[in-house]
Amino acid sequence: MxxxxxxxxxxxxxxxxxxxxxxxxxxxxxxxxxxxxxxxxxxxxxxxSTRQTDHGPAEAAAHSIRSxxxxxxxxxxxxLDYVAAKTKKKFILRDGKLKGNPLTLWEMFTAGSYAAFKKSDGIYPSLADWAKAHIGEGALDNAITPLAHGIYAAEPEELDQQLAFPRMSIPMGQTLVDKVFKDKTQPKKSPGKSFVMAPAxxxxxxxxxxxxxxxxxxxxxxxxxxxxxxxxxxxxxxxxxxxxxxxxxxxxxxxxxxKYAPMITATVFVKTEDLNKLEGIGFLNARGEDKRILGVLFNSSTFDHRARENYASLSVMLGGTSNPHILQKADDEIKVVIKEELNRVLNFTGTELETVITRWPNAIPLxxxxxxxxxxxxxxxxxxxxxxxxxxxxxxxxxxxxxxxxxxxxxxx
Ligand SMILES: Cc1cc2nc3c(=O)[nH]c(=O)nc-3n(C[C@H](O)[C@H](O)[C@H](O)COP(=O)(O)OP(=O)(O)OC[C@H]3O[C@@H](n4cnc5c(N)ncnc54)[C@H](O)[C@@H]3O)c2cc1C
Missing domain, CATH: 3.50.50.60 (FAD/NAD(P)-binding domain)
Structure with missing residues (x-):
């Protein structure tokens, strides 16, 4: 403000x-x-906005709130009544597989040693520079990039670390581990456990x-x-x-x-028998995955009342700064992209019952x-x-x- x-x-x-x-x-x-x-x-x-369809609600943009x-x-x-997420599980799509922890052992070791020993230069030109310095390239591609896609529909190289993720700022001369320990000893700004929620x-x-x-x-x-x-x-x-x-x-x-990142949100209703059992809040794509997709939210496994019995609701997020041209595609072409991704990741084989597509040329400010x-x-x-x-x-x-x-x-x- x-x-x-x-x-x-x-x-x-x-x-x-x-x-x-x-x-x-x-x-x-x-x-x-x-x-x-x-x-x-x-x-x-x-x-x-929320559109009530015969199969359940379809959100035009925002789906949930962190409490x-x-x-x-x-x-x-x-x-106002709210529903809390039934699950905390989140996944990163890496090499075509959904992973709770997207890092390899070597990447975790590298991230740990950078976090423990690399002292901060104070200000970094971008989020990517911050990540390379404090957690390494593996964590940049497979943890920070999906986060940047999920919140800003942008690449870490484009984002200002201090503005986009101020809580990640590390005071000059300190390591990431120093900062984490220091934060733990400070009183919390918002007491109580934070969870994912949405109006019922x-x-x-x-x-x-x-x-x-x-x-x-x-x-x-x-x-x-x-x-x-x-x-x-x-x-x-x-x-x-x-x-x-x-x-x-x-x-x-x-x-x-x-500048704004452009985005498409597509809420898809399918029969639960036509895809793998949905578990968790959804997934975000790591660097190197299909660039057209930023991530997929599993609405019906996150919240109650998001689809009728035996049906599932998913929201596919497409576009972002590295794929703005997808907004020019016709609805039928977008549906093909979505079907390919759901088939590849969740073994979706059936036909979508309904797909609600919303285009946002100016979705999220960069x-x-x-x-x-x-x-x-x-x-x-x-x-x-x-x-x-x-x-x-x-x-x-x-x-x-x-x-x-x-x-x-x-x-x-
Ligand atoms: C795809 C997507 C998914 C998102 N998901 C989440 C999420 O899950 N959780 C979360 O916390 N946030 C999410 N966000 C972010 C959040 O929804 C937005 O940041 C927030 O809703 C923006 O609100 P706003 O009032 O700033 O802007 P807007 O919603 O753009 O409102 C601006 C208003 O101004 C009006 N207006 C424009 N010009 C004029 C004029 N000349 N005179 C009068 N009125 C005018 C418009 O009609 C509009 O009603 C998401 C955003 C997008 C795009």
Whole structure:
């Protein structure tokens, strides 16, 4: 979140009713502000929506949330039911096989010795450089690359380590092992065990609950089909639209030029008898696997109520920065790619009952060194004016949990 509000004026205008806009409104209403949200489309939620099909829910983008005390409090306040993941198992696809631990003995030995002995240079040009220095190339290709694919749909070489994974930063002169031991002795920011969860009825339920909370509040308003093209002259403004649209609004080329990874999400419903028994949350592809696929989520083995009895639901994530052209392919071609991958990894032999495909040309902002510089410039520029804020998945936190935490500072400056 960039900038700060003019707290002397208890009125705020928000542009965009995605998760960032709704959450901001919700926080501010609870602090006594009057809030109006303008949303371009006829619905709230932006990237987040759940379509109820005859076979079960299909998510358009986000599927789950990593819990924190703040997320649990938000669900509690909204009286929103959630389901916890039935499993913790996650896999990496390496050499065509699903592996709980993707590293060979030699790679584990190398990672351990680098972690114990290599002292940090402080700042690394990229996540890949950090990984090469502190856990070695094997762990970079088979553990860090899948993580980068899973969160950012990007390659570790493109990501700024400090911005994308700040908790991995190692103070200058210390080893990774020093840092891990030190972290263990610090009090936890979010006490309690973290787990994977989702609203019981799908991610759209979180958006519906937030929208209702804003609309039902006497000082809250959401105006749909209200595309803002010029900035309103108000004391407090929070722009929560994606970076290209935000750049246009505030007249900032550097903001318009923030790069995004493109992605396709495809939710596939199949008969359970047509593939290997699903176990775990899903898998992410290691470097060297089929580049068209980033990973596959096993929705029905993760959460209850994601498919009818004897059916399975999977979500295949395709694209990313190294395979943007897949978005140009027709649905039928995408279905062929998905079928090949499910056959190769899970022995899928049948016919899909339904496939729901969603394309996101601007899915996830690229957390690159360029984004870090851009955010620093915006902080010194447009956001240095009181009452002018930018908030969205490009302002420092991409996840629902991270944005929930950040939004707590709103209106308390
Ligand atoms: C494929 C995918 C999977 C993901 N999976 C997960 C996950 O499992 N867990 C997780 O924690 N996170 C996940 N994320 C990330 C998370 O979903 C997003 O970061 C978050 O939803 C972004 O919300 P936002 O409000 O910043 O942006 P958006 O959702 O893009 O909302 C912006 C809103 O602004 C509106 N708007 C645009 N222009 C204007 C205008 N001129 N005037 C008025 N309104 C305008 C849009 O219509 C939209 O409603 C995923 C993201 C993607 C793409």
């Amino acid at each position: 960039l900038g700060r509000l003019n707290t002397d004026v208890k009125e705020v205008t928000i542009i965009g009713a995605g998760y960032a806009g709704l959450l901001s409104a919700y926080r501010l209403l609870n602090l006594g502000y009057a809030v109006t949200i303008h949303e371009k489309s006829g619905r709230a939620g932006g990237l987040i 924190s005390s703040e997320i649990l409090r938000l669900f509690d306040d909204l009286k 009825k799908g991610m759209g339920a979180l958006i519906n609950a937030l929208t209702q909370a804003v609309q039902n509040h006497p000082n809250g308003r959401v105006i749909f089909n209200s595309a803002i093209e010029t900035l309103p002259d108000v004391s407090n403004l929070i722009v929560t639209v994606p970076a290209p649209a935000a750049g246009k609004l505030i007249g900032s080329n550097i903001l318009s030029n923030i 957390y690159s060194p360029h984004l870090r510089e851009t955010l620093e410039n915006l902080e010194k520029g447009w956001c240095s004016q009181e009452g002018r804020m930018l908030f969205g998945n490009y302002t420092g936190e991409v996840s629902i949990r991270g944005m929930c935490q950040t939004s707590l500072a709103l209106g308390r400056e």
